[in-house]
Amino acid sequence: MKKILVINGPNLNLLGEREVEIYGKTSLEDIESETIKFAKINKIDVEFKQSNEESEIINWIQSCMKNNYKGLLINAGAYTHTSIAIMDALKAIENIPIIEVHLSNIHQREEFRKKSYISEVADGVIFGFGAHSYILAIMAIENLLKKKNG
Numbered sequence: 001m002k003k004i005l006v007i008n009g010p011n012l013n014l015l016g017e018r019e020v021e022i023y024g025k026t027s028l029e030d031i032e033s034e035t036i037k038f039a040k041i042n043k044i045d046v047e048f049k050q051s052n053e054e055s056e057i058i059n060w061i062q063s064c065m066k067n068n069y070k071g072l073l074i075n076a077g078a079y080t081h082t083s084i085a086i087m088d089a090l091k092a093i094e095n096i097p098i099i100e101v102h103l104s105n106i107h108q109r110e111e112f113r114k115k116s117y118i119s120e121v122a123d124g125v126i127f128g129f130g131a132h133s134y135i136l137a138i139m140a141i142e143n144l145l146k147k148k149n150g
């Protein structure tokens with residue numbers, strides 16, 4: 001089975017409790033199990049990770065090729081809007097589709113959320129669908145992989 005890595009950045013471990021009016025009541029664990037279930041139907045093996053630390057996220061991105069992941073989904077949380085280091089790590093990835101994911105519609109919120117360093121590098125972006133953004137991102141990556149590998 002194709003392996004896909006899903007990286008979640010800072011504060012996403014608090015999903016379900018944190019600003020529920022924006023992010024919804026679903027926990028990250030529930031998003032993980034729903035995403036894994038959906039991916040399995042599409043013969044994709046998903047590994048979920050979450051960290052509040054920029055360096056850990058960068059190390060996971062760097063190990064993507066070595067670990068034979070075929071795709072990368074990333075919700076970098078607030079690092080989306082600040083981290084040139086994460087953007088550079090993503091730039092170093094070759095031949096692996098990258099989808100940027102957000103639960104909220106980052107263009108309907110504060111001005112500072114409109115800038116995404118991840119978008120500079122991602123093949124595509126999915127945002128604004130709450131927990132369902134992750135399922136849509138799996139569909140998107142599946143489609144990109146089909147186009148790439150036939």
Ligand code: DQA
Pocket residue numbers: 010011012075076077078079080101102103104105106113
């Ligand atoms: C987020 C949007 C970011 O602006 C915010 O800092 C988050 C979550 C989202 O999924 O909507 O932590 O990435």
